[in-house]
Amino acid sequence: MFVSLLLVGSSLAAPQLAMEAASQTIVDGSPAGVATGVNRIVGGIISYARWPADLPRAPRTMCVAGTPQLTDHIAPAVPGGHSIAVRRLSAPANGSGCDILFLGRMPVADRQRLIAWVRGRPVLTITDDDPGCSFGAMFCLRARAPGVSFSVNLDAIGRGPLRIDPRVLQIGSDGDAS
Amino acid sequence: MTRPLAPRSPARPAAHTTLQKLLSRFHFGITLFAVALSGVAILLAGITTLRSYADRNMELATRVGAYGAEPALVFNDPEAAREGLDPLRRIPGIARLRVLDHRGRPLYEWQSPKGDPSPVLTSLFFPQPFSTPIRRNGSVIGRIEIWGDSSTLIDYVRIGALAGLGCLLVTALGTIILARRFEYELVKPLGEIATVAHDVRLHRRFDKRVQPLRIAELDRLGGDINALLDELQGWQGHMESENAVLAHRASHDMLTALPNRAAFDEQLAARIENAARRDGRFALLFIDADNFKAANDNHGHAAGDAVLVALSARIKETLRTGDFAARIGGDEFVVIVDPLDEGAGAEAIAARIRQIAAQPVALPGGADYRLAISVGAAVYPDDGGDAAGLLTAADTAMYADKLTNRSQKRQAET
Incomplete structure (x- = not known):
């Protein structure tokens, strides 16, 4: 209830007011462990996202823009779901053909353009270069001992037609919104 | 005028019990049997129903738990599992919760701080944990296990025991009342008949009669006794007048009617x-x-x-x-x-x-x-x-x- 109110309310507010990070997936500290954790979280987020019904069904395409900070091996592990096609984004300012945008480190202008392009489109945005989760991506990953965690930007989610399972929102919002 | 007493029948062995006691004992036995039978039937039905409700309750709990713990398993996040299972930790009747990942390693475990009121009842109703696999898009990603305890059952059992006790009390009271009624309805008329028979035998009061009685069989018995008494009285009167005639004859002259x-x-x-x-x-x-x-x-x-x-x-x-x-x-x-x-x-x-x-x-x-x-x-x-x-x-x-x-x-x- 409160979450939906926040969704409505924050859609008009500034992006800086997004929700704070919460969830944490326990992994071992090795690069491979971190990669597993990242892919697991990304896959989990994808599995809880619902694209509008008029779109062709899976497989979804994931486009990686910029340089991922947590791991080089972006290969989302969707539990029991279809595999995700991963490709690099060719044009830095146009995400057409992508269902999921993974935003690594990139110029601020490019990122703002991509965020602006996503607005209103059924595209899931995930970043690993925004610990405060205030730049407009829907999900923000970050490394935090002893694992990888994610937080949710409810404003960003509220702006798009994608539907996210509330349980994920609850996990991503640290429980203090519920 | 004295008559030789009728030859006494050989001494009868003393009776061991009264009709009233016999009846009340029978009645109590029958009532106890009926109450016990219905009590056992109700108890069995109650236990079966309770068990099915408890099972269903636990199944629902595991489903709620599976739903709540699913994202936690997806993200491998114990904290999320704790939050997702929060509703289950608050309802009574759950002793222990456990979420296992797809490799069987526990992700989250919780034990109720409250003690089990009756371990016997728990082992009777929940001998093993309720468990359901957690699926995501058709594949099993983990499993949730829930152990129930007796805290919700104990009230029912207490009320059941109390009701049973009350039933027994009512039975005892009812039996006493019915036994008193029996005494009034059956034993009293029998006592009246016995009193008349006793009076007649002991005091030769052949004019005594049994009053009309409400129970048909006893009334018939009373009527037969009355008829018997009528005959006895007739014989007695006849014998007395005969005796008087004989006595007169013995002491008087037949012709002149003067004493002899x-x-x-x-x-x-x-x-x-x-x-x-x-x-x-x-x-x-x-x-x-x-x-x-x-x-x-x-x-x-x-x-x-x-x-x-x-x-x-x-x-x-x-x-x-x-x-x-x-x-x-x-x-x-x-x-x-x-x-x-x-x-x-x-x-x-x-x-x-x-x-x-x-x-x-x-x-x-x-x-x-x-x-x-x-x-x-x-x-x-x-x-x-x-x-x-x-x-x-x-x-x-x-x-x-x-x-x-x-x-x-x-x-x-x-």
């Missing part, structure tokens, strides 16, 4: 004893018909009988209240004049009897007959102190009188 010799002997002894005690006097008159044999011979036995009856009737007429007359032989009569007044001596009474007897007697044939009697008197204690002495004195005086009469008659004839 045996009655006279008894009476004389009693009078002597009485007079001796009171220092009194009485007279004994001996009367004999002079020409009775002639009447018999000349006019027949019927005439003789008529003469005797007439004589006895006349003797009776002269008697006062305390006097006593008897026929002690064929034509011999005695009269006890008691008490003997100082004024009127024995001779005066003898003279009066003689005079009355001299009236003509109408014989059955139509003829008149003139009877003559001889009377002898003896006075107690002047002429004799005992029965034999008095009788002898009176007899002697009578013979003297007879002789005088004969000589007078002869003189009159000559």
